[in-house]
Amino acid sequence: MCTPLLNVVFVVAGSTAGALGIWGAAVVCIVLAGVSMLQNYLFAEMAAMFPGKPGGVALFAAEAWKQFSPLLASVAAFGYWCGWGLSLSLASLQIGQIITAQWFRTAVDQSFNLGVASIGLPQILAAAVMTVAVGANLLGLNATVNLNKVVAAAMVVVLAGLIVLPVFSADWSTASFSFNLLGEGNGVVSLLVWMYVGAWSIYGSELCATFAPEYRRPVRDTKRALKTMAMIYILVYALVPVATAGAIGEQGVIADPVNFGVNFYSQMLGGPAGAVVAVILVIATLAALLSSSADASHALKGLAQEKLTIIQLARTNKRGAPSGALIFTLVVNLVVLFFVGNIVAIIIAANLGYMVSVTLATAGFLIMRKTHADIPRPIRLGPYWIPVAAAVTVFNGTILVAGALNPGLAAGGQGTEILIALVLLLLGAFFYWVQRRFQTTKVSNSKKPPERIVSDGPASEKPNK
Template identity: 40%
Template sequence: MSDSVDQHVLAKTLTWRDGMALGLALPTGLFVTFGYLLGVVGAWVAIAVWFSGAVISYLQCRVFAEMASMFPRDSGGVARYAIEGWKKYFAPLGAIAAFGYWIGWSLTISMAAVVFGELIEATWFQDNTLDFGIFGNHLGLEHLFALGAMLFAWAFNYFGLKFGAAVNKVLGLLVVVGLTVVSVACLVSPSIDWSTANLSWSVAGDWRTVAVVFYVTAWAVYAGEIVASFAPEYKDTARDTSKAMSRISLFMIVLFVVVPTALSGGLGEETIRDNPVTYVAVAFGQAFGGASWIGTIVIAFSLLVGMISTTADGGRALFGLAQEGMTIKQLDWVNRWGVPGRSL
C-alpha cells in the first residue's frame, strides 16, 4: 500500500483473545452500579435483572458479530452499524446514534478516572492537604491521580492497540483472580457468615423504580458490544469478532451472578449499600483481616482496564464518524502504529 492509503487503514494485529482483553472493562460496571442498585431493590432482584440482561447481551452480541462480518472495514462497532442501517432511510438518526455512542463511552473515561483518584487518595493519602484552583474549580490530589490514569490509558492506546490489549490481559487477569478469591472467601471464610437470609426480593418503589433498575443494568451488561468496535483490526474479522463477543458475553453471565451472590450473601445488603464503590475492599478486609487494600487494588486495576478499553472504543467511534464525513475530516487518520491517533 502507499503511504496515503496506510494513513487511513487500521492495522490488523488483534486476535479474539485481545478482543476479550479489551472487553474486560465490563467488571467496572459491576463496581459502580451494584451498591447503588441495592438502595432501591434487594440483591436477588438485582441479580435476576442482571442475569436477564446478560443473556440479552449475549444474543445482541451474536447479532453484532454478524454485522461485523457484513462490514469488515467499518471502525466504531455499533455506532457505525447504526449509520449503515439508517443512511438509506433517515441519515440524521444514524448520526445521532453514533454521536450518542461516542460521547457515552468517552464520558465514562472521566467518571472512572475520578473514582480511581478518590480510591487512591482515600486508601494511601488520607492526610494530604493539596488544594488548588483552575478556572474556579477546586482540585486536589485525587484529580492529579485521575489525570495520570487518563494519560496512562491514552499512552497504551496511542502506541498500538496490541500493546493496550496486552496490558489489559495482565490487569484483567489480576482483577478476575481477585474477584474469584474474594467470592470464594465470602462463601467459606469463618469470619464471614454467608447466608441466603442476607439477600432479599424487596423493591423500594413502583414499576418506574424497576424500569430504572433495568436501564442501569443494561448500561452495565450490554457493554460486551465494545468488542465489535475493533472488528477491522482483528486478523480474521469474522471469526475473531464472533469468538471474542460470544466468550466475553458468557463471562458476563457468570460475573454478574456469582460475584454479587457471593458478596451480598456474605456482607449483607446494608454493608454494600453503605460502601457502594468500595464493597470489594470491605469484603477483603473482613475475609482476610485488614487486607482491604487488596480490594482497592482490584478495583483500581479494573478501572484502569476500563479506561484503556473505553479510550480505544471512543477513539474508534470518532474515527468511524470521520470516515463517514460526519465530523472533522482530519480525524480520519492512522498513526505509524496503526491506530487512530488524532481521534484518541
C-alpha cells in the first residue's frame, strides 16, 4: 500500500524545495503529515460506523451529504476517484522520465510540439507502460500481490539509504540549504499552493484509517497505525530530501526532482549502483501502476453499483475484470498524460477532485454527529474533536481554493490541469444525471459482489496511490 506513496516523495519534496528551499519543503511536509494524522482520526471513527461498506473517504463524504444533495455526494465520490485514478498517468510518466534520464539521456530535452501538447520520449514510454498495465488487468492477471511485497522491501532499503548514507559523505553540509517559506514574492499564497500539491501524496495515509473496522482490536490498532504512518511520512518526506541534499547540494535536488535519489547513489556508490536503484524505482512504480489501475477501476465500478454514476462503468468482461471502468480510466489518463504532460501539473489536476472529496468528508464528520447520532461508533472521539474537525475542514478548504486558483505558482502549473480537473468533476455530475434520468435498470446481481461483513477476513477494496 505504501510503495506508490513513497515513490512520490522525490517529485513532491524536490519540486517544493525548488520554490521554498529545502527547509521550507521540510516544514510543509511536516505540517501536512500532522494535519493528515488529525483527519485520519476523524476518518477512523467514520470507517467504524460503516463496517460492511467499502469506499473510504468517498463513502464518508457521500453518506454525510447525500441527504442534502445526492448530486454533491456523487461529485465527492467521483472526485475521490479522480485523485486516485489519475495516479496512473503520474506513475507511468515517472517511469518514462526515469528510463529516459538513465538510459536515453540524449532524448531528455527532445519533444514534438503539437501546439496544444508537447510529446517526448517520457510521454511515449508512459503511454505504452500504462496501456500494458491496463491490458494486464483486463486479462485478469494478478501479478502484483507477491511483487508488491518484494518491491516494498526494496523501496524501504533505498529510502533508508537516502537517509543514512549521506551522513558518511565527507562533503555533507547544509550550507547550500535555503528557507523561502513564503516563496519568491508571492507570500502566503505560494505556501498554500505547495501545501495543496503535497497534500495529494501525504494525505494518502488515510488508507490505514479506512481499514479501521478490519483490525482485530479497532481502537488500539487504529491509533497505533495512525501514529506509525504519521512518523513514517515525517521521516520520509522531511528527512529524505534534507539528508540527500546535504550530500549533493540543494540544487542537485531541485534540478532533477524525479531522479535525485538515483543521482545520489550514482555519486556516492558509482554508476552501477545508480542503475540498480533506477531499476528498483521503475519496478516499484510499475507495481504501483498495476495495483492503482486495478483498484481505481474497482472503485469506479463500485460507484456505478451504488447508482452514483452510469451503469456502463459497472460492466465486467469474461474474466471478471471491470472492463468498462478500466477502459474509461485508461482513456482519461491518456488525455491527461498528453495534454498536461508534467508530473507536478498532473498532481495539481488529480488533487482538485481529491481535495474536494476530503474536505467534504471532514465536514461530513461534523454533519454525521447530528444526522447519524444513532449509528453505533466503536471508535468514538471525544467532544474536543469537534473544533479539530472544523479547523481541519477550514485548512483543507483554504489550500484547495489557493491551489485551484493559483496553479501557476507551482512548477509546471499553467491552468490547463485545473480545467481538465473541473471537466472531470462536471463529467461525474453529468454521469450521475444520466444515471438518474435514463438508467433505471438495476445492475445485475450476478455482477455485484457480496457485501463484505467485517471480521478477520480480507480487506475492503480500496484504490491505492
